[in-house]
Structure formats: C-alpha cells, structure tokens
Amino acid sequence: MTLVDLTVPSLRERSLDALPVAIVGAGPIGLATAANLVQRGIDFVIFEAGDDVASSIRQWGHTRLFSPWKHVVDPASRELLAATGWEVPAPESLPTGAQLVEQYLEPLAALEPIRSRIRTGVTVDAITRQGMDRTRTARRSSTPFLLRVRSADGVEEITARAVIDASGTYDHPNSLASSGLEPLGLPDVADRVSHALPDVLGRERSRFAGRHTTVVGAGHSAANTLLALAELAEQVPGTRITWLIRNASAVRVTTSDDDGLAARASIGRRVDALVHAGRIEVVDRFETIRLGRTDDGVRLYGLRGDDLVEHETDLVVNATGFRPDLDMLREIRLELDDIVEAPKRLAPLIDPNVHTCGTVEPHGFAELQHPEPNFFLAGMKSYGRAPTFLLATGYEQVRSITAWIAGDVAAASRLALELPATGVCSTSLPADGAASCATDAGDAGTAQSGCCS
Structure with a gap:
C-alpha cells in the first residue's frame, strides 16, 4: 500500500481551533454529530469505512426498528432537512433499517454542508496526538489529534481539534465461545x-x-x-x-x-x-x-x-452481542469500566443488569469524557458491551458533546431526554412478515443493532 506524502502544518502555522473535528462513522450518530456542528459553525470531517453512509445499517436493512419515526430522527438533523421541505415520515410508524437509510440518512448526508465533508471508503486505523504517545503529558490538551487513515489511495495522517468516535460495534461481534475468546476451530x-x-x-x-x-x-x-x-x-x-x-x-x-x-x-x-x-x-x-x-x-x-x-x-x-473495537485507540487515554467497557462515569447508568433502554438517564459530555481532552466515544460504541442503546440517547449525547466543543458549557450541561417506558428491550415480527428486531439502529461501523444483542 502506498504511503501518501503528507505535510502537516505545525501549531505555529495553524491554531488548534482552526482544525476540523474528526467524526469516525457516518451512521445516524455520526451524521447527527455533523448536523449539530453545522448549526454551530464548526468545521468537521467524517470518515466512513463503508462505500456509502450507514453501511452497517444497510447490512440489516431488512430489520424493522422497534421505535417509531418520531423517536429516530435527530432534532438538529430535522431542522437542517426541514429547510429543504423534508418532513418526518409517518411519525408513529416503524421504519426498517433500509427505510431509515433511504428516507432519512441519505437525504441528510446529501445536504451540502455535510456531503462535502464525508469521506467514504476510509478506515481509521489509529488515533493519537501529533508527535506524542499516550505517555506524554506536557501540552497534551493543546496538541492536535492525529488520525492515521487508510483508503484505496493509500495511507495518510490527518490532524483534528477533537475526535468523536461514533463507529459503532456491529462489525465486532462477541465470540461464540463462552470464554470470550474465539473458539478453537x-x-x-x-x-x-x-x-x-x-x-x-x-x-x-x-x-x-x-x-x-x-x-x-x-x-x-x-x-x-x-x-x-x-x-x-x-x-x-x-x-x-x-x-x-x-x-x-x-x-x-x-x-x-x-x-x-x-x-x-x-x-x-x-x-x-x-x-x-x-x-x-x-x-x-x-x-x-x-x-x-x-x-x-x-x-x-x-x-x-x-x-x-x-x-x-x-x-x-x-447472535451473542457486540463489543467495541478499541485497538485503534491504543494511544488514547481512555477511562473505561472494567466490565462493560463503557466510559467509567456512564457505565452505572447503562448497566444491563439494572437498566433497560428506557430507564437510562440523560447523559452528555460530562459522563462521556476521558482523561484525553476532547476525545469522545458516542452512540453504540459508548455503551461498550451493554445492549441498552437507543438512537434518541445517542442524539442527546452528541448535542451535548458538540456544545462542549463549541465552548457552550450551559447548553452542554442542560440535558433532556424523553424515552418511552420499557420492559426489557425486545424484538417483534410485524404482521406484514417483514423481519423485525428490538433494535434502535446503531452507528455506521455499527451500526450497531441497538438493543439487539
């Protein structure tokens, strides 16, 4: 594979705030992050490993979500789309994954402020800080992030002011073996x-x-x-x-x-x-x-x-569930719960032994912070191995995170989330015979199947 010769400007040439926010994954949560950043006038770039946006959801597009349209559209995204005449399809009906992509995510991704910032067919192999590994502390928060990305054109390194990893977990299933390791054979x-x-x-x-x-x-x-x-x-x-x-x-x-x-x-x-x-x-x-x-x-x-x-x-x-891919974050200072692999302050709020999808409290930047300043896991990946994720929860996460990045602490701290009352998150097969899952979709790279694990 060819290594692209890339000259990265130094901090003397370019201030940290002038760099874009890097979003990993162009699924519902990644695109919602983009919509919030558009509203705040903050530049960004989205890296999507698949050939199209929401590539993971496309794999289970036959599956029907258990949440109706009114719960699966991000508020900031809806505002941007409304300016083009778009309306939420039949708010009380349940979309399939394919319908979510075709009727919502594709129109959202086609909006010029977002379309021009999406890079498909690009895999993020590693994230670190420019010129320093995880052991270096001095000036860490003022040093750009460095993302090593791979595409058909080769390998290159991109700098960013902040990173929001919304790559989901769908491509990383749990093992069939009860040990957690891949079974022999x-x-x-x-x-x-x-x-x-x-x-x-x-x-x-x-x-x-x-x-x-x-x-x-x-x-x-x-x-x-x-x-x-x-x-x-x-x-x-x-x-x-x-x-x-x-x-x-x-x-x-x-x-x-x-x-x-x-x-x-x-x-x-x-x-x-x-x-x-x-x-x-x-x-x-x-x-x-x-x-x-x-x-x-x-x-x-x-x-x-x-x-x-x-x-x-x-x-x-x-069908043993999913887990986050943490390999690309080896040089990032993470603070994860040692059981569910979610951010440590978030883990008690989503513990599947205690909570269902509908009993998770609103949470935002404060619960999702790591020792690495301005690095966030969002969406299904932020839940680690817990299966209690809903899209509405992820949308509130990224609204708070983007407000924090913009310096709007008041908005970042003001959390509100209305979820339907739930029992244990489950699945159904509708009368029309379309396959249906107790999922609320996940993120590209993902797209995790929400509560389907």
Missing part, C-alpha cells in the same frame, strides 16, 4: 457461521431454507432470527431451528405488558410459544469451547457442568 467452519441478523426471509433465504440452523445467543438479535426462521420453516419443509444458550433460560428475551414500545411487547410470549410447540428446540447450559467441521455442517463442542457435550447443525448464527 472457527477458521475451519467460518463459511458456515453467520453474523447476527442475517436476512433469512430475503437475500439469504436460499442459504437457510431446508437446513438446520442453530442460533447462539440469549438476547434480542437471537430472538429476531428465531422468529424469521420460524416463518421460513412454515414455508419450506425441512427447515429446522435450534436455540443454543449458555444459561438455564433466556431471561433477557422478556418484556412487560406496559412496554411503551408496543412493537416489542409480545416477544417473550411468541418465542416461548414456538418453543412449547416444538418448532424451536432449545439447548441450554451449553458453554461452547470448540467448533469442528462435518461433511454437511458444524459440530459444536461444549461443557454442560463438568460434562463434555456435542451439538451438530448445518449452520450457526452468532
């Missing part, structure tokens, strides 16, 4: 293991039709896929479904009757009904340790208590 069966939220009823139908699929995971992306597979099994004889979990029960796939998001209210009952009817086989208390290839599929080796057990299947769907 995975490379040998990688072609038979699917990412979470495959398009079972659409473009990947032929892959799953008439075959035995084992869905691994006890959360909402697992439930979404189980429901889609159950519908496929009604249409195609020989389609079999196994649900493999490591606990005695999938306690997260439940919800209360007073859930403020009606689309997910019946998930627990519906999945339970399929299990009780024998349409979904459940293998519980299975701690996966190794994978092996068979003539027709995959053999999973695991522990149940002290016993070594095996399970054979044609295909595996890894």
Whole structure:
C-alpha cells in the first residue's frame, strides 16, 4: 500500500481551533454529530469505512426498528432537512433499517454542508496526538489529534481539534465461545457461521431454507432470527431451528405488558410459544469451547457442568452481542469500566443488569469524557458491551458533546431526554412478515443493532 506524502502544518502555522473535528462513522450518530456542528459553525470531517453512509445499517436493512419515526430522527438533523421541505415520515410508524437509510440518512448526508465533508471508503486505523504517545503529558490538551487513515489511495495522517468516535460495534461481534475468546476451530467452519441478523426471509433465504440452523445467543438479535426462521420453516419443509444458550433460560428475551414500545411487547410470549410447540428446540447450559467441521455442517463442542457435550447443525448464527473495537485507540487515554467497557462515569447508568433502554438517564459530555481532552466515544460504541442503546440517547449525547466543543458549557450541561417506558428491550415480527428486531439502529461501523444483542 502506498504511503501518501503528507505535510502537516505545525501549531505555529495553524491554531488548534482552526482544525476540523474528526467524526469516525457516518451512521445516524455520526451524521447527527455533523448536523449539530453545522448549526454551530464548526468545521468537521467524517470518515466512513463503508462505500456509502450507514453501511452497517444497510447490512440489516431488512430489520424493522422497534421505535417509531418520531423517536429516530435527530432534532438538529430535522431542522437542517426541514429547510429543504423534508418532513418526518409517518411519525408513529416503524421504519426498517433500509427505510431509515433511504428516507432519512441519505437525504441528510446529501445536504451540502455535510456531503462535502464525508469521506467514504476510509478506515481509521489509529488515533493519537501529533508527535506524542499516550505517555506524554506536557501540552497534551493543546496538541492536535492525529488520525492515521487508510483508503484505496493509500495511507495518510490527518490532524483534528477533537475526535468523536461514533463507529459503532456491529462489525465486532462477541465470540461464540463462552470464554470470550474465539473458539478453537472457527477458521475451519467460518463459511458456515453467520453474523447476527442475517436476512433469512430475503437475500439469504436460499442459504437457510431446508437446513438446520442453530442460533447462539440469549438476547434480542437471537430472538429476531428465531422468529424469521420460524416463518421460513412454515414455508419450506425441512427447515429446522435450534436455540443454543449458555444459561438455564433466556431471561433477557422478556418484556412487560406496559412496554411503551408496543412493537416489542409480545416477544417473550411468541418465542416461548414456538418453543412449547416444538418448532424451536432449545439447548441450554451449553458453554461452547470448540467448533469442528462435518461433511454437511458444524459440530459444536461444549461443557454442560463438568460434562463434555456435542451439538451438530448445518449452520450457526452468532447472535451473542457486540463489543467495541478499541485497538485503534491504543494511544488514547481512555477511562473505561472494567466490565462493560463503557466510559467509567456512564457505565452505572447503562448497566444491563439494572437498566433497560428506557430507564437510562440523560447523559452528555460530562459522563462521556476521558482523561484525553476532547476525545469522545458516542452512540453504540459508548455503551461498550451493554445492549441498552437507543438512537434518541445517542442524539442527546452528541448535542451535548458538540456544545462542549463549541465552548457552550450551559447548553452542554442542560440535558433532556424523553424515552418511552420499557420492559426489557425486545424484538417483534410485524404482521406484514417483514423481519423485525428490538433494535434502535446503531452507528455506521455499527451500526450497531441497538438493543439487539
């Protein structure tokens, strides 16, 4: 790969405030960040690894969000779009991921103040400070950030006054193995293991039709896929479904009757009904340790208590959740919770053992700060391994962060967030048969599937 010869101006030639804010990821949260910066007259550049904006959401575009349009459009973005005559589509209806992209994110990204600042097909490999690693302290806050980025044109280094990493977690699934490490034997069966939220009823139908699929995971992306597979099994004889979990029960796939998001209210009952009817086989208390290839599929080796057990299947769907990619931040001074890998002050507010999507308190720059001045994780990536993220929460995050960067401390500190009452975040399959997930979309690079983990 060619290394681009890039001359970086020194601080004597260019003040820190004259540099742009770097945004990593052009999904809903990255674009909302851009809209807020446009309103404040602050320059920025967006780096998107995919070939188009919202590239991760496009991968699960068949999936229907559980939040209606009125909850998934960023206020600052809506104001910019309204000036062009754009209106929020059917505020009470639930968009699919594809509809979110086509009817909202693409028009937003096409606005000139944003379009001209987006660089697609560019991967951020590393972030640091110009001329200093994480051990250097003197003049750190007044030194520009340095981003090493990679594209088809080569590698270059870009300076920035602040960095907002909204790259999401969708491209970084948790491991199938209960240890958190990749299971032994995975490379040998990688072609038979699917990412979470495959398009079972659409473009990947032929892959799953008439075959035995084992869905691994006890959360909402697992439930979404189980429901889609159950519908496929009604249409195609020989389609079999196994649900493999490591606990005695999938306690997260439940919800209360007073859930403020009606689309997910019946998930627990519906999945339970399929299990009780024998349409979904459940293998519980299975701690996966190794994978092996068979003539027709995959053999999973695991522990149940002290016993070594095996399970054979044609295909595996890894629906074990997601985790943030922290490798590119090795030279950044982060302060992360040692359990969920979220910013330390945010972690207690989003702990999935305590909170659901709708019980997370409003939070902004103060909870998202790190020892690295003017560096922020935002959106799904800020939640680390917690699955309780909603787009509305991320929009309030970046409104506060951009106000802080602009020096408007009063606005940055003034937090307000109205979320619907929730039970445990869940999924649903609408009557029209479109696949539906308990997700509120994530960020590009992501785009994390919101509460779908």
